[in-house]
Amino acid sequence: MSIYHHRVARAGHHVALAGAAALTATLALAAPAAAHAEVEADTPQALAENVTLSFVSEAESDSAGFTEMRVVLPEGIAPGDVTLGEAPKGWKLKATSDGYTVGGPALKTGVDAEHKIKVRQLPDAKEVAFKTVETYSDGEVSRWIELPSGGEEPEQPAPILTLKAAAPGATPLSPSPTASETPSPTPTPSVTESATTAAGAGTENTAAEEDEGSSAGVIIGGVVVALLVLGGGAWWLAKRRTASSHN
Structure with missing residues (x-):
């Protein structure tokens, strides 16, 4: 083989190697990274x-x-x-x-x-x-x-x-509704409210009982006084009749 043909063959070999290396590098860059x-x-x-x-x-x-x-x-x-x-x-x-x-x-x-x-x-x-x-x-x-x-x-x-661009006329939806607490028509009283209510009821009951007791005491006292008055009057009448009979 002549020197000329040898140099041509050698240059072609180098070009082939360079092309293969460039192709490998291109494929490596184009390949996506492993997705985990x-x-x-x-x-x-x-x-x-x-x-x-x-x-x-x-x-x-x-x-x-x-x-x-x-x-x-x-x-x-x-x-x-x-x-x-x-x-x-x-x-x-x-x-x-x-x-x-x-x-x-x-x-x-x-x-x-x-x-x-x-x-x-x-x-x-x-x-x-x-x-x-x-x-x-x-x-x-x-x-x-x-x-x-x-x-x-x-x-x-x-x-x-x-994402691709939004379709013509597409608009954002309103925010999703969130669950809200609806007040109960008859709220359940708390422990404090129950205690306060019970205490108030107890006070009212006690006051009522005291009022009833006072009323009963007044009535009984009136009856006693009336009996005493009647008894005293009867005694006075009897004494007066006795005195008149002696005279």
Whole structure:
């Protein structure tokens, strides 16, 4: 082989290696990072109503299974706007001050935790994050709560849902009604009120009894006086008759 052909072949080899390296780097950059907790929507659109969100948490423990997921809802979704759709057998949803928890009997080791919720309406935003805290049966806790910052991918990213623009004419719904206490038509008295009422009733009864006793005493006294007067009058009349007979 001539020197010329050797140089051409060598240059082609270097170009092929460079191209392969560039392709590998491109694929590596294009490949998404392994998602340990993720969320999807059947209608990923801002202001969409009655949307079903599907959550998947990847099992990472070699010795324990999931027992609970705690999800922090993004601004625009209230805990009262969420209802449970599907979850592992025996798991239940409980609202918290900033989101909800869903949990129950421990899943088998290595089994991913999947659950679905229905949201009354998605907020008017381009993307929403659902910070998730996972708890295993051995007490281990994994927190997927970090948000992207400065263009860098966080080590423990929160599940993020990208939304399309709202449909024309879509508007936010009014806030969910909250349960309010309705006053009872006949309120039950408190312990203090009952004691006060009982004490008042006792005082009134005592006063009534005293009044009755006083009235009875006055009547009896009057009768005694009347009897004394009558007795004295009878004695005086008898004495006067005796004196007259002697005269």
